[in-house]
Amino acid sequence: MTVNRNCPICGGACAPATIRGLLQCGGCGFVTADVSLGREELERLYSAAYFQGEEYRDYVAERALFTKQFQLRLKTLLRYVPVARRTYLFEIGAAYGFFLDLARPHFDRISGIDLSREAAAYARDIVGVPVAAGDFLEYPIEGPVDAVCMWDTIEHLAQPALYIEKAAAHLRAGGVLAITTGDIGSPLARWRKDKWRQIHPPSHLHYFSKNTLRLLLAKYGFDVCYAGYAGCYRSVDTIVYILLSLKRGMPGQYRKLKATGLLNWSFYSNFYDILYVIARKR
Numbered sequence: 001m002t003v004n005r006n007c008p009i010c011g012g013a014c015a016p017a018t019i020r021g022l023l024q025c026g027g028c029g030f031v032t033a034d035v036s037l038g039r040e041e042l043e044r045l046y047s048a049a050y051f052q053g054e055e056y057r058d059y060v061a062e063r064a065l066f067t068k069q070f071q072l073r074l075k076t077l078l079r080y081v082p083v084a085r086r087t088y089l090f091e092i093g094a095a096y097g098f099f100l101d102l103a104r105p106h107f108d109r110i111s112g113i114d115l116s117r118e119a120a121a122y123a124r125d126i127v128g129v130p131v132a133a134g135d136f137l138e139y140p141i142e143g144p145v146d147a148v149c150m151w152d153t154i155e156h157l158a159q160p161a162l163y164i165e166k167a168a169a170h171l172r173a174g175g176v177l178a179i180t181t182g183d184i185g186s187p188l189a190r191w192r193k194d195k196w197r198q199i200h201p202p203s204h205l206h207y208f209s210k211n212t213l214r215l216l217l218a219k220y221g222f223d224v225c226y227a228g229y230a231g232c233y234r235s236v237d238t239i240v241y242i243l244l245s246l247k248r249g250m251p252g253q254y255r256k257l258k259a260t261g262l263l264n265w266s267f268y269s270n271f272y273d274i275l276y277v278i279a280r281k282r
Contacts, residue, residue, distance in 0.1 A: 008161035009216045019194045030212040033201035048118040057241040065233045070099040087146045093153030094131045097123025141170045149178040155204045168220040171281045178278045180230045185209030186273035222279035231270030237263040
């Protein structure tokens with residue numbers, strides 16, 4: 001059932017959007033899913049199965065691909081964090097800790113948090129980076145932070161504005177917040193409409209554009225200093241797994257193809273529909 005909600009960005013009323021199951025603010029245009037999830041539902045959603053079969057084929061097995069992707073994001077981030085300010089980096093939605101592992105040589109201190117207990121435990125015990133399990137809104141951060149990153153995370157959060165507000169409260173003046181998320185205003189999203197690959201509630205709850213993300217950041221004292229698009233490295237094995245096993249219910253066909261060895265390669269792509277924004281706290 002449709003529930004009228006107030007927009008977390010401008011406070012305007014949200015009404016059904018042109019895409020079924022989504023709501024859109026009549027004021028600023030922010031788009032959100034017509035879904036309400038509680039804490040327990042979110043924890044069940046991001047169980048170990050989410051990273052191993054339900055959303056990803058095998059997140060851990062693709063560590064090398066994620067590392068190459070994170071190297072590109074880190075390179076851009078470091079351009080906006082001068083050496084003198086590389087003291088404390090905090091990651092919201094740190095998952096298995098692969099980005100923190102890559103970033104730790106560049107910062108005096110790193111830590112993160114993830115709702116998935118299994119992912120956080122792997123990050124601590126296997127990768128060796130400090131990732132807590134839990135909700136960032138309830139987590140006590142020690143000391144001011146110089147950089148906060150949220151890689152493909154903000155769209156999953158039940159209350160994204162509260163996360164931005166808390167990040168702002170713990171960042172030093174001049175500190176930066178880095179975010180990647182789908183751009184519903186991109187040409188690809190407008191063309192694909194309800195078939196755009198980023199639209200899949202309940203895991204993706206919110207759909208930002210460049211403008212609505214900028215408005216949200218400005219509301220909590222941030223100025224955007226970089227706005228671009230993030231590409232990624234894609235595993236052909238994972239793409240075929242999603243298409244055949246998850247979307248078409250044909251796991252047998254996937255296994256046959258995998259056995260041929262034809263799926264063992266990857267490639268880089270950028271469809272210019274994943275925003276990469278870095279904002280500086282005033």
